[in-house]
Amino acid sequence: MLAKLEEIQKTFDQLSLQLTDPEIIADRQKYLQCTKQHKELEEIVSKYGAYRQLRERLAEARHLAAEEEDPDMQQMAAEEVTELEKQEAACGEELRDLLTPKDPEDHKNVLLEIRAGTGGDEATLFAQEIFRMYSRYCERRNWKMQLTTLHESGVGGVKEIIAMVEGERVYSRLKYESGVHRVQRVPKTEASGRVHTSAVTVAVLPEADEVEVSIDPKEIRIDTFCSSGPGGQSVNTTYSAVRITHIPSGMVVSCQDEKSQIKNRAKAMRVLRSRLLEKARNEQMASISENRRQMVGTGDRSEKIRTYNFPQNRVTDHRVGLTMYQLDEVMDGSIDPFVDALTAHDQAEKLKQQQIA
16 A cells, blocks of 8 residues: 555656646646646545654654653553554555545536436326435535426426536535436325336436537537426527537437526537537447446336335335435435445445455
């Protein structure tokens, strides 16, 4: 571990010098990359500095305890050794956690996509409730959520809803939510009181930075049209809604949430950029359709990552086997216990792979 930390220290020092280099500063993309790398290593380097100081103090205390002849001073030195050993162990554990391979996307904002799957009207109602759950979670963490796309159902639910979520380390907390969320309950429209099972798909995509995805203006077509749905007379009579078509990929993104055409265009471009980044990464791994099925499935009830059982007041995450009997609290945004368990599980798996390697 110490050898790896020394390498990181050298890299950090080199990056610090590069950030003062006029040539690097003049190149916006290189400067952004250096700044990003420097920031990623800063916490490790700071903790490593504290760790080295603790080791030096511990060595001095051990030397004093061994050489001191006065019994009282010897006891004080021994007590200091014990305390410093605890601090060194704790600091070393923190360093090991920091050295665990991190997802480079963790610091990013996300594009949150929720779609009704199997279950008809009941699935659209649950999709609306899942969106509310994430909205409440965002409020708890002081994140900003901006709606970009909304397709409602005739019963007050949503067939599809897409939002941009901005804040500190959003992707690191929401990335485990991708997949099929299954609900078991008696629908309001069910006269016989039978429990039905429906499903909703959730996709969490990291937002693409401008330096990661460059879109040629010549490769997009922008159409404007009158917005539909709620919003007042002005929304429906002005051409504020925007549809952007990326010609090479055939990808189409629309946004009509804002009254301003400029704002709708900016939102649509953010969505397009994130989807193009996802497309490029998926092509590196496999075909786009296969990778997306791995992420959210087909929306079938059997492909669940989490089940919300209303009659039993129970929520179970099938990936880590965690069950909570506070369904109301979970639906009100209290999903941290699941996120924490999934994060810990992911980190443990990465540590195992690192040890094997």
